[in-house]
Amino acid sequence: MWTWFFQLASPPHFYRMAGSLVPWLLWPALLLIVIGSWGGLVQAPADYQQGDGYRIIYVHVPSSYLSMMVYVTMAVAAGIGLIWRIKLAHAVAASCAPIGATFTAAALVTGMLWGKPMWGTYWQWEPRLTSELILLFLYFGYMSLRSAFNDLNQSDRASAVLALAGVVNVPIIHFSVLWWAGLHQGPSISKIDAPSIAFDMLWPLLVMILGFTLFFLGVLAMRVRGEVLEREFHSRWAQDVLRGASPMEAG
Amino acid sequence: MNLGLGNLFWVVLQRDLLVAMRRWSDICNPVIFFVLVVALFPLALNPRAEFLRALAPGVLWIAALLAALLSLNQLFRADIEDGTMEQLLTLPYPLGLVILAKTLAHWLVTGLPVVVVAPLLAITYHLPADAIGILLLSLLIGTPTLSLLGSIGAALTAGLRQSGVLLALMVGPLMLPVLMLGARATDIALSGDDPTGPLYLLGALLALALSLAPPAAAMAIRISAD
């Protein structure tokens, strides 16, 4: 187990592994998203209150969930990098940030679009919405901190401290609907025992969430590959890769 | 030294913009700070729509002023610390023009983004469309005045360490009329009246600042670079 772990953490090995993994993540992701979209847009019945407007849920909920998932991934990777000084983990954290920021922006935009018909306003200064906005700021803060240092080593470690400190925001977002009474929907699908949503509407949502997650992992693998190559630019294997040889031949 | 004055202006402006682009956080940060301040109020206070609407002109303008104050701190500081200012001071060119170019670059990088996002935030404060228009206009006229006024304070405090708050203290009072007029204009528009009066006054202040601030800042910078 440990040897496998360390082997994975070696950059050339990871580069090769991730490369072969990417299609196995992205194609299923595409498939699931197509199925989920079909299920959500065609197969699921219109809501008796909201008509077809609710269908934006199939984008909103997966991106909202991923906005937080990605942050947690980023923080865990950053923590691993900081404690065990594994550069690969830093590369993972660095690659997470723009993806997470994109999902967060998507959650905000879809939420706002949904909010207009539902609440009569695009935006409401309400705990969940605000804390989601703050999550976006955290991503921005993380990225600007990274770009502010000239030394990679330094920006890795500094941004890791920030990512870890900012992780407190995630439970705040998740529980904000419970702690403060706001406009936003309470948990409806995450109550596993008794989902308060019809199965016809639920399964496309679950498929979409899975599809989005795989999509995230696929994009992450791609980004980390690029990041690792850039970091190991001067090493022999990276030079070999850039010249077109396979990294395994380079050893 | 065959550089025309327009050219000098352009060379300095271009360099400052390039430096800012290298640190893109320079461009994002003041505006994000602006958003942060505006977002804090509904959290700390009661977020009812009519309450927020009444708050909006004041909060948006105060946030714009604070964002300007915070970023002004850096206007000449780096130049003094790394010795660039010594070079600019010994140039055979009018220093006021150099300062004007630097101030313009600063406004483009920090003030303009604030002006651009302000309408979006105004929507979240439930401000009606015509009041948003006036808010935008008042910020567009008012924030360059803030930058110009700030340049004097920034020049005076550039050699000091703990200048952030000192700067706020010095130029805050100077910026007050701009703040009051800007918030006033939006407020008037909000209540459906004609806001041209305060807007003209804002324009007059801009003209005044444009002609007086650069030479004053030039004199100040000579003193603090000694």
Add this chain to the structure above:
Amino acid sequence: MNLGLGNLFWVVLQRDLLVAMRRWSDICNPVIFFVLVVALFPLALNPRAEFLRALAPGVLWIAALLAALLSLNQLFRADIEDGTMEQLLTLPYPLGLVILAKTLAHWLVTGLPVVVVAPLLAITYHLPADAIGILLLSLLIGTPTLSLLGSIGAALTAGLRQSGVLLALMVGPLMLPVLMLGARATDIALSGDDPTGPLYLLGALLALALSLAPPAAAMAIRISAD
């Protein structure tokens, strides 16, 4: 190197207070900034008594937070620039303790004065006496937490230039719970209810920050002094 840890704490604290006294503006500036922000609102907004009273908890707490943010920028900056940090980093002592001493000195110099003048300003916002008491208490528990949280951000950005706004961006979200709880407690007291809930939570946050922030800041400072 026969310096006890308590002694180390004391030596560092004393030195930082001495430096601050030499630049008395260090002591005055954050509090004056605080007063400025609080004073701006009645100017930019409608100064009716009941409106101001509703505004008071939010405005006072936001002003306190902004004053803390602004001054935090300087917490480690000077030490990094003049090389003192290199010396502190190579000392055979626990760095967290040094950081705690510096943060305490910083709070004494910038946070405490804000806590002291806040009640006076609260009176001008027509806040009743018992709400003022709670405001004072919440600030007294809350502002040290702000300083401690800020020390992490200050440590991360101490080596950077345009750090003021970056710092705000980074620690603003972390400080948010403190702000919300503090304003909440005062608000509850204003409406005549029992504010002990948020106050206990504030206390818990302080305890948490006290134990976690200094080591985190120590780690951060090692990185930014690299």
Add this chain to the structure above:
Amino acid sequence: MARRRGGGFREVDLLTGTGLTLWRGANCLFDALSFSAAPGNALLIRGPNGSGKTTLLRVIAGLTLAEEGEVKWNGTPVIGCDNSGRHLMTYCGHATALKPELTTMENLRFFARLSGYPIRQIGELLVASGLAACADLPTRVLSAGQKRRAALARVFMSGAQLWLLDEPQTNLDSAGRQFLERMLQEHLAGSGTAVIVAHQSIDLGAAPVTVLQMGEAA
């Protein structure tokens, strides 16, 4: 590394200081100090630490006001709020005037545009100063000596007739010092003037050197 300027200098290109007096706190740094330097000459300011060399150089550059006395360059006083008196003078102090965010090339290009130095020749100058490999690095990451070399390259590009250099050898290795000396010799041979503060010895070739010895340290 050909010089941009075509002709020689005019006869009036003379630097004079008369009756300069400056107190700092209770220390008199200089009292009724006078000097002059003609084209092609170097004025070498020597003296122990804290004797006022840097302060004097800043007075000559017009960056600091003397309490009494006057520095004239080309017959006009260097102090005053218009910059005309500073014509064709360049100052190089302890700070390097490089923007840490910009690359070496971008930094030098800015000063080249200010002084009218041909942009195409910057590459050559970088090679001559040993900075070719750093051209595209942000100056933030340069070593102390590399920064100093870039600052000296700026002095060269300024094309100024009067160079004011404060301890220009600081942080330089022997190749760097040679580059500096070659630059200075060429400048003086082209009848430029240089005022140099230095603790170490500096080889100025055939140029006439006046040594200005500052008083004992405070």
Add this chain to the structure above:
Amino acid sequence: MARRRGGGFREVDLLTGTGLTLWRGANCLFDALSFSAAPGNALLIRGPNGSGKTTLLRVIAGLTLAEEGEVKWNGTPVIGCDNSGRHLMTYCGHATALKPELTTMENLRFFARLSGYPIRQIGELLVASGLAACADLPTRVLSAGQKRRAALARVFMSGAQLWLLDEPQTNLDSAGRQFLERMLQEHLAGSGTAVIVAHQSIDLGAAPVTVLQMGEAA
């Protein structure tokens, strides 16, 4: 200027670096570099500008992380989040670690208290370093050389067994350089260790000197 420490150093007071590798961007500053310095010895780091001397010194001080390899002092690695390995080591870089607002005396007193140097002897030390007249001036107004002398006085006060000095001769006049050399000779004679980066020559008396030549500049 009597040394505070009574006894000699232990046999294990050995500085070793093994297999140090560090890349900066596309430049390899050092690759599998190893060295060691025994008590009483000086390690002189030489090399052209930009060859990584400062970076190496910071790695030795534990201020910068090497990508590979390890520096050990007294048998413990200098890197790590506890400070125990830094025991009795002092670093003096380009920055002087003086608070501009405090006087020279106050600045030194702070470091004396940290390192346990007797406060009463600071006055003597100020005289020895030629700073007696500046004792009550805020260090902001000191000249470059005076600041450097104060920084060196701090090194002396630290009583550390390992001194790490980055271009300590910068800005010093000849008296200042002599003060530095005397200090170093005494330190080495008391079987201390010193790692020194220098471009100029430095007279270390009878102490055995190992020269570590860094590669060509980038």
